[in-house]
Amino acid sequence: MTESDTQTFLFEKNPNPVPASEREALLQNPGFGRVFTDHMVTIRYSEERGWHDAKVGPRKGFDLDPATVVFHYAQEIFEGMKAYRLPDGGATLFRPDANARRFRNSALRLAMTPLPEELFVESVRALTRVERDWIPAADGAALYLRPFMFATEVLLGVKPSAEYVYCVIASSVGSYFKGGSPAVTLWVSENYTRAAPGGTGEAKCGGNYAASLAAQAEAIEQGCEQVVFLDAVERRYIEELGGMNVFFVFNDGSLQTPPLTGTILPGITRDSLITLARDLGLTVREEPYAIDQWQADAQSGRLTEAFACGTAAVVTPIGKVKGRKYGFTIGDGGAGPVASRLKAALLDIQNGRAADRHGWLDRLF
């Protein structure tokens, strides 16, 4: 272990935190991603000093030169995870080691210096402990943690930055979609793809989101909530939504999800649901599924449910699918029993109501 793996965090208390009464009011109905806590983590990297200046300090803006690399060449990656309230008032993270590993893989793909995985986990633990009063207790609510890292060298030449800032901010959140998780309508993107083989599809980088926004805007124009992307080569196989993985449920009780072949983000929710479904005795296939087959199976009744999944929205039923050449309803257009059962199984573990048989929880206090 190098020196930078073992450093501890300096704590600088925010001199002007949000008053307790105001915080309590905000936690009543936090929405998603608009209520921020008082502190943030920062750690700096330079070639001379390695990772240094690890700190939990007041949440504030960055002062960056206009020629900072991230503004021009988008060397930026992020993670998304949650701290959950437990019935006894304690709190836990969920598989933070998996986020740490994915963050490392994303860094390598974007030619950024990876943050040591243990330092990543310590950083989210440290911030969550400091912000313990910001973790909402309501069902489905949590403290959303957003670790991210960006290139800070000041240079217009094209090369990997020699300097980075790693940061973690936190946001108290309710459920992602207003009104819990009603079924969503998807727009099949035929004009745009999200990721091509050899590209950055399996890295969690801001650039992938920038590339998905025009398709998302098209979906909204068409009266749909989310986009479903097809593969970039054959334009046939379902990949994922802009920020969620997807599962299909069949009338023989089996499940299917697209395989991780490099163009899909390897979701930790996806991985956890595969495990939980198998625990329930269900068969899960990781195999490609074509859009025409999806329509045919929905119409014949062979397909009974489909749902999207991710940390932010947990499990979201897919009710309808629309596209220039497509239009079909799944089941009765609402939440199906398999999606509901898997969602409950996952939330029960995350909120400490069910046994943690896979060692997924990282209890903080």
Ligand SMILES: *Cc1c(COP(=O)(O)O)cnc(C)c1O
């Ligand atoms: C983050 C993300 C997901 C979901 O990953 P989780 O680890 O389950 O939150 C799925 N797709 C994309 C594109 C993502 O960025």
